[in-house]
Amino acid sequence: MNINLLKLPVNERILLVEDLWDSIAADKNALTLTSEQRSELDRRLDAYEADGHSGRPVADVIADIRKKL
Numbered sequence: 001m002n003i004n005l006l007k008l009p010v011n012e013r014i015l016l017v018e019d020l021w022d023s024i025a026a027d028k029n030a031l032t033l034t035s036e037q038r039s040e041l042d043r044r045l046d047a048y049e050a051d052g053h054s055g056r057p058v059a060d061v062i063a064d065i066r067k068k069l
Contacts, residue, residue, distance in 0.1 A: 005013060024030065
């Protein structure tokens, strides 16, 4: 591919990045977790479950963000 990406409008470059990310995410076997990463995820999940606090509804979080803009 011989494209000068900087000549593309920003919205087209964003679409390219989204398409690229989607193609990576679709290939579940391409990136495997290391044992350290798996251990960290397990630790975080255990901490989340032990906390008992399920967080806040997304609508509340978005409303708070909009107030700050």
